[in-house]
Amino acid sequence: MVSRLPPPEDGSSARPQRTTSAIVLGLVLAVTVGFWWFSGPDADPGSTAVDTSSSTPAAVPSEEPSEDPSTDTDEPSAEPSAEPSSTTPPSIDPESGLPxxxxxxxxxxxxxxxxxxxxxxxxxxxxxxxxxxxxxxxxxxxxxxxxxxxxxxxxxxxxxxxxxxxxxxxxxxxxxxxxxxxxxxxxx
The missing domain is CATH 3.10.450.30 (Microbial ribonucleases)
Structure with missing residues (x-):
């Protein structure tokens, strides 16, 4: 025997509330499965995936020389040199490929x-x-x-x-x- 709930006193049907709950539950489940799918089944459960496709790229300094001669100096630049530093070895030697x-x-x-x-x-x-x-x-x-x-x-x-x-x-x-x-x- 199926019991029926009496209709709400305001005259509306109870069915839209159940439908809304089912939709919300379905969306939560879809988001969870989607997150798991995109982060991969082997991903660390404590880590979170970040979508960087819509982020704005950081400003890139111009490679062109300055037009204003007052800003040109003969001081060494702060850019890293192509030569490895004598104080910090690379983890792999570029000449031999060895650690x-x-x-x-x-x-x-x-x-x-x-x-x-x-x-x-x-x-x-x-x-x-x-x-x-x-x-x-x-x-x-x-x-x-x-x-x-x-x-x-x-x-x-x-x-x-x-x-x-x-x-x-x-x-x-x-x-x-x-x-x-x-x-x-x-x-x-």
Whole structure:
């Protein structure tokens, strides 16, 4: 048995209120599903998607020289230079494509080896200063003899260990702590 509600006293039907509620619920559901769809099912539930298509672009400074000679100065510009800063290495070395690492972030024995390289022979190990062939192909291609390898002592190791610094003929330095399985460009 279906019970019917009595019609409202104002004479209007109760059906429009249910229809309106159903429409609002449907819109809320559609907005929620749409948001989920556009942010992706793998999106972080705490993050929100932002529609930037209708935003106004930020003002872009003009590249043209100033017409007013009083504003032209010989002072250096504040624009970033194309050259990397000597204080902040890029995360990837543009020449080799290898990750970069500060010398100060390496074990202290690496800095000692760099001092030995700068000082020159004699070196503590017979293989130090010998040609590194780059057979693994991780370093930039150069003629044979371009690279030299140097041992970085490993405390407690009974042999030379796996740590090396490889120097290029132009003074660039590369670090490996896994006997040439991977390299990083050393940033001094």
């Amino acid at each position: 970069t690492v500060y010398l100060l972030d390496l074990p202290p024995e690496a800095a000692e080896t760099v001092e030995l390289i700068d000082r020159g022979p004699p070196y503590p190990y017979d293989k130090d200063g010998s040609t590194f062939g780059n057979y693994e192909g991780f370093l930039p291609d150069h003629e044979r003899g371009y690279y030299q390898e140097f041992t970085v002592e490993t405390p407690g190791s009974y042999d030379r260990g796996a740590r090396r610094i490889v120097e290029g003929a132009e003074g660039e330095l590369y670090w490996t702590d896994d006997h040439y399985a991977s390299f990083s460009r050393i940033w001094l």
